[in-house]
Amino acid sequence: MNKIQEFEMWLGEMDNRLQEANKKGVPLIVEDMKKEKYPQGYLPKIEYWLDKVENGRTKEGRAHAKAKVLYFLKRQMES
Numbered sequence: 001m002n003k004i005q006e007f008e009m010w011l012g013e014m015d016n017r018l019q020e021a022n023k024k025g026v027p028l029i030v031e032d033m034k035k036e037k038y039p040q041g042y043l044p045k046i047e048y049w050l051d052k053v054e055n056g057r058t059k060e061g062r063a064h065a066k067a068k069v070l071y072f073l074k075r076q077m078e079s
Contacts, residue, residue, distance in 0.1 A: 038079075042079070043076065050065075052068075
């Protein structure tokens with residue numbers, strides 16, 4: 001069995017569990033996944049990419065890092 005098949009089986013199992021819970025009247029609680037994934041927001045990512053802007057080896061690398069900083073700043077402001 002490959003990884004895709006394992007993942008599909010896992011999804012099927014989760015779907016079955018959700019259906020069972022729904023039949024029993026158990027409410028589905030969805031947490032804010034973004035807060036779980038990034039408990040400190042995007043600040044660590046912003047700091048990482050700012051370091052790359054300052055210490056980048058090439059002009060292209062620094063430009064890429066600057067674009068990442070701007071992207072994560074935008075995401076931080078949205079959250």
